[in-house]
Amino acid sequence: AGCGSSKTGTASAIAVDVQTKAKEIVTPYEGRPGAFPVTEKLSSPVPAGTRIAYIDNGNALVSLIFRLMQPAAAELGIDLYAVRAGTSASGVQAAFSTVVQQRPDAVINTAIDPALWDNQRRQLIAAKIPIVSLGTVAAASNGLVQPNGAAAFERQGRLQAAWLVANNDKSFEAVLYEHNELAYAAAVKKGFESELEELCPDCVVRVVQIPITEIGNKAPERIVSDLQAHPDTRGIVFQSSAAATGLPAKLKVAGLKDVQIVGANPLPTNLQYLKDKQSTVELGTDLNTLAWTAMDTAARLIVGQKLQENVDNGDALVHQFLRPEDITFDPTRGFSAYPDVADRFRALWNR
Amino acid sequence: MTSEQRRPLVRVDQLTKYFGNTCALDRVDLTVHAGEVLAVVGHNGSGKSTLVKLLAGFHTPDGGTIGLQGEAGPETELRFIHQDLGLVGSLSTVENLGLGSTSDGPPWRRLRKMAERLQADQLVAQFGVDFDVDALVQELSPAEQTIVAIARALRGWNEERDVVLVLDEPTAALHGAEVDRLMAVVRRVAERGAGVLFISHRLDEVLGVADTVVALRNGAVVGNLPCSETDYAGLVELVAGGVVEELQRRPAERGDVVLRVNALQGGVIRDFDVTVHAGEIVGVAGILGSGRDELCATIFGGRRRTRGTVRLRDNDLASGDLRQSIRRGAAFVPGDRHQHGAVMTMTATENLASVRVPGVEGRWRRVRKSHESREVAEWFAACGVVPARPEMQLSQFSGGNQQKVVLAKWLRTHPNLLLLEEPTQGVDVGAKAVIHQLIVRTANQGAAVLVASSEAKELAQLCDRVLVLADGVVVDEVAGQELTEARILHASVPA
Amino acid sequence: MPANSTGQTQRGWHGLLHSLAFHNISAVYIWVAMVVLFSLLVPETFPTVDTVRIVLADQALTAILAIGLVLPLAAGAFDLSIGSQLGLAAIVVAWMLSVQDLGLWISVLGTLAVGAAVGLINGLLIVKAKISSFITTLGMSSIILAGISWISHDAQILDLGADFQEIATHPIVGVPLSVYVMVVLAVCVWYVLDNTHLGRAVYATGGNAEAARLSGVRTGLVVVSCLVSCSLLASVAGILLSSSLATGDPTIGPGYMLPAFAAAFLGSTQFRNGRFNVLGTVVAVYVLATGVKGLQLAGAPVWIPELFNGVALLVAVAVNRRQGSARRARSARAATRVAAERAV
């Protein structure tokens, strides 16, 4: 989906004021994280014996969040347990049916599309069991609480576009590798395209679909081919850096060096790549804070407290641009913008 | 033969084998000596193949022992030709000949492919035939496969080793001249000091080649005597447990023309015409490669015709449309039971009832199972299939009994035209007479019968006239007083 | 004839004993053991009507797919494309309903027609082009996945309408309609396979196609019809899936393939001495699902259900093999060998 191939090859300079504007957008997130998402105190403690179910579909990110939530659950005295959903839709449904039966006090879902468990969602809502859903963009009418929803994803796209403009002198060609299968793809794409159009109308944007099933095996090959076929590409933007797993080795074989890689939602592997300077920048999302936020949100729903506006709007996500020098932490644990997240929440929870 | 020469090579002692409740072998004793051809005879399902498979280590015995140690010498080496030949169809002749031989060093040694091929050519040439040794064995005819199996058993044999050759019905698919050659080889092997254990239902072969005969009945030994002390009738009695009345067939009165084959061509067959009347039984003889083993399939429509017409009563049988052929009353018993005749993984009942006969189905096209089992029981009784357990998988029946089921499957359709290839292969003398009677009965009910057989004796007994094929054309027709075994054999061997 | 009737009774008695023998229905015994075990372990949630209802409903689609798979397997053909066919039907029906706005009935029938066409192509490639079923369906599944991606642009299709959702989810006695659909289809396939000549023809084709052909079975037709029926069942499952999800999802098909194969193969070791059969298959689906459900309710670690699936499959089959007499073991191996050969 090239927006006018006539623009290719004729790179025009990016105006200084535009660059300044772009830098203004980017700078708050460079070297330091966005604002801490939760500020209001929890009104009353969670009743003893509270149980929260977590649906784990075996995806690396989903499992990581589960592990990050465990200390938060322990802090709140909540019994957090995982239910494994298989890779198929029936596995997901079976897992959610199990949860419906177990009648926990709340359910947390990460990234499993609500469309796949619509019946169970309705049953849960009918049973007045609150559902916190991370990384999904279902309509508000669905009754899901989505702390990082469409707003956060749109911001991701906008930030990635702005970073490219801020770090280039001339108009350039950029490619966004997206996964249409994930419902939030549209939000990222919208943010990215609109921001780039606004800042750099001369820039060329391609949006290329990477089938989600190819992540981990064929995706890097597809990306390398795409880059070979479009040798003018300067910026590579990922909707989700998972697709870049294995990419550095392939880029090396293909001799592709002169590209900027702007990832997002990095997995530990991507952080490792970044640390090894095999990637340019990652728009890190603080999953640790997100995990605590999710537990906090669930707790508020359980005790019946009103939610903060940013949580309700789906904007409660901490972003930070990570450069190689920012990876001073152990990539395995994921990026954590607020190492004192536990203390902060403990304070909010009166503990 | 002096007593020192009677060196025992294999000693079977009180050997017993059960399959579930079936006692396949019941305390069998026998000894194979060096230089001796020991024949094992017995009715179908008497345990002969089971004995062979126990010797081969394929089954483990439930009792008794098999002694392979000679007095002092090294362990006796056993070589086999199994009833279903034990060849790997998806490998070529060369590869089959080299299979499992331990004489070529460790398994990771490089193959000497050229030498192997030359040796294969030579081994095959010993039998006076010549076929492509690189072709897959499954593409060879049953007779050619038999030759491969024999060649493999004899490969690399010499007098220094104690060898016992075990042959389980090796001649079932062979024609007179080839049988003679095989018998000569067997004798030669024995004369050079090997032992031979030979199983056959062709009792005249047994008399011709064996030194000693062991008879089994229901898994137990009922006779063990030198060949010189018995004769054909004696053997028949040992096998069948009584006198078998061999078929004495008088030429029946001819009915209308049932089958008219015109200028048939296809495969090896170059030009074939025949007219068969109702009640007539016409035999087809010929050596390997004469087209004998393709004729019935070509007429039936199962093998491609390139030219010619086949007319059954008032209808033409089209090539390739087997359902039509069957509906018009044709029936075809193929020579290769395992590949073409039956579905071994299904039960005997299912095989027997596998040809659809109009009018036996209930409402909703339901198979009426009680009706069916009654019918199957009748056929089991008529053909003498043992054990009488039609719900057993066909592969668990002995070879001869499988053959009976395949025959019954087609006789059940009350055909107008009965096309038979080796109808009594592997069937014991008693059952053979029964089957011959069934064939005659079918003919007498107005069917035309065409029998292709490698057994001249059978043709002479059963047929009104015999067509002799060579190279795809009829070269001779034998009928009336001339119709004798010798005459057929004579005519079918090319000048 | 009194003799005859005694024989009949004896056979009946023997048959009953045989049918109840452990080796013949090992899965059922394992199932009973699991039900008892989990009822003791998680007495509040496991032995409830809810559990029964949920397990029934959750597995209905897998069961339909596995039942469909029994047909080509019995006829000696693999169908590795069932998973993607399910996905295709799920997407096509959603596309027709939502993008093309064709109305409920046209969409459903149209989807079934597409399914049948795919099955027909599979069948013709196997029978006419003489490509082995394994390769044919492997290749077809790639083509189908490409088709799904093309139709859906890899995105979910929403807005399928409330009527359509009723198809799978409308409850009767608390059990959703898809379960009844599954039962009806199971009975149909069982009747054809076990009680008609056509069923015999199918098994004969699977056992020895050449011999079947020479007995007047139109083996080509049999194989083609089995593949078409299988595709139809996969399409039904796909339609029900879209209906129960209220979404056409482009990624969900392939995940259904292995469970269906596991069920069909496990099922073949039950009831019918190594023959692929419908009853065994349905039982297998629910035995595996019951175990997984129980383990989930008992709060086992996430990887335990997957482990259970594998171990249960192996144990059920191994027990069946060990207890069965040697002859049966051999024949079953022969059957798989045939299948393997035909695959080549």
Next chain:
Amino acid sequence: MPANSTGQTQRGWHGLLHSLAFHNISAVYIWVAMVVLFSLLVPETFPTVDTVRIVLADQALTAILAIGLVLPLAAGAFDLSIGSQLGLAAIVVAWMLSVQDLGLWISVLGTLAVGAAVGLINGLLIVKAKISSFITTLGMSSIILAGISWISHDAQILDLGADFQEIATHPIVGVPLSVYVMVVLAVCVWYVLDNTHLGRAVYATGGNAEAARLSGVRTGLVVVSCLVSCSLLASVAGILLSSSLATGDPTIGPGYMLPAFAAAFLGSTQFRNGRFNVLGTVVAVYVLATGVKGLQLAGAPVWIPELFNGVALLVAVAVNRRQGSARRARSARAATRVAAERAV
């Protein structure tokens, strides 16, 4: 013997012609056609050394896996667990290196040992417990996936060390080491299968296990060793994968299974008249990869490569079948009575 030597020459000449016949190496012809086509379509990017290098490197793992798969397939056994075995090795080696800190060599050897053990279990279940290979490996793949999940806690494992990364990626003449590993393994497996008694025993076991056993082949041993070798090769692929990703990823194994099967089956239609063979398999891997690469470079829509994979598989095999049967029909007039058309 002059007569004999003439025969020999004739056979050699005939053999050469036969080897070059279209039906026998259809994939090679398709490959050449594609190279020409794409060189014309995308002349700047397709016919370059870079492309060669990239395609070689990209497919080395799939090729290793497919070569491994040839062994059990030739012996008549399916191994549906290769994908998950690859995943297991990838995780185990990462776990040993990073979590257990066992050092490069111990980790690699340990992983190979684990792989061999899995293969041994597969083999023993097939041979001793007499479970069909299809079920065994289906069940095992569930168990292995559970194991992966247990070892890795479903998380990626990092910090594998720079040395380890070199194993797969160290370039020699611009081509990474994994390609050379693949070539060496291919030659080894080819030698064993095509030039030794052992290889013949493998094919015999695959063709007719009972007959092979009756002719003195220790079929059990053959099947077990084939499965063990296959597992070893899958483990090598897994180690190389972790090395080239610089990560142990718990989710990637299963995606490699179908491509390996497609390559092995397509390969079986090349060079050796329907027999599974190494050369054909490697060629098949690269033919499919070349097409996909060309299409991607030519900017085809996302779903086209998948479509291509399916269509190429079917076309290559169908062409082989058609031409093959035509040739066989023609040679029917030959003096030998090779049952030309296997009509009966």
